[in-house]
Amino acid sequence: MPRSSVSAPPVGALLRRYEDPGEPLSCERVTEGLLNRGYRLSTTRGAYFLKHHLDGDREAIVRQHRATERLQALGVPVAPPVADARGETVAVIGDSCYALHPWVDGRHRDGSHLSTCQSRRLGSLLGLVHTALEQVMHRAERPAIPGPRARAGEAGSRGRAPRRYTRQYAPQHARPYDSADPTETFTLIDELLGLARGSRPHDTFDTLAEHRLLERRALLELYADRRPPPPRAGGWVHGDFHPLNLLYRGTEPVAIVDWDRLGVQPRAEEAVRAAVIFFLRPAGVLELPKVRAYARAYRRAVGADAAEMAAAVHRVWWERLNDFWILRWRYQLRDRRADPQFAAVSALAVWWTREYEAVREAFTA
Secondary structure (H helix, E strand, C coil): CCCCCCCCCCHHHHHCCCCCCCCEEEEEEEEECCCEEEEEEEECCEEEEEEEECCCCHHHHHHHHHHHHHHHHCCCCECCCCCCCCCCCCEEECCEEEEEEECCCCECCCHHHCCHHHHHHHHHHHHHHHHHHHHHCCHHHCCCCCCCCCCCCCCCCCCCCCCCCCCCCCCCCCCCCCCCCHHHHHHHHHHHHHHHHCCCCCCHHHHHHHHHHHHHHHHHHHHHHHCCCCCCCCEEECCCCCHHHEEEECCEEEEECCCCCCEEECHHHHHHHHHHHHCECCCCCECHHHHHHHHHHHHHHHCCCHHHHHHHHHHHHHHHHCCCHHHHHHHHCCCCCCHHHHHHHHHHHHHHHHCHHHHHHHHHC
């Protein structure tokens, strides 16, 4: 995908807004996503995380900031922004929005680096996020559940995948979002098949893509009648909870970051999606013992029953069965950054379909 030209952030103009932030020493880009770019800004007073919000929605960014401030007061590990001399947390410079956060030292840990006990604590942590959000978000700030999902996105952070919605808050659709329509998916499969077969030079990725597309079409033909109905209710969720948005120091989670997707969705679906990302192994299977420990802790934290979790499992399974975001990036957008994820992600849909009952049991038992 063609990259837009990237200019350096206006560090001098930004720092002048703060009380004694120190003199700038360096500003190095550390992340690049669709909704933001991140920099490590070092000054004579210390280090900061400078976030450039590309969507420029100041009202939504302020709402995110207020939410993290309130969450921190409830004991949720977050890194709220630093307020400037006027008490504001969003700096609008030119046509761009910037925010300064404290720099948090830590590392990312996926499910392979978590013990069963740590997996249980991860489920409790997400449960804490959901219950705390319910407390801190005003009813006046509650949007409707978003309309039909863009099917080009998945994990969506740190440059790894497309985002699901164009705005964090106040989705434009009042009706509940629909699940993927298999007739539309069949059309997309045909288009991607043509692109994969015509790719030159034709490599092993193209061969695997063709195989997985044909395999997925056969599965959808077999299970087309399993399309789930719209969800009945939603709650406030982080919206992008996965390993690259959670920092650990040792074995302790110290900061949940990247709240750009904060909004209202079925909470149990976020729990299932997060588990599918955290506990996915390279072979395209889930570590079900860890999933089970995680899900039990999450259910206990939020009071979710087995029926709610089973419905979420079914919806996310269907979502995965109809999802081809990596191939759309490669063939339609000509962006190959997500190619390394394709083998595991595409294998998961097949394995999950075969082990459907075992996966549902891990989330509901």
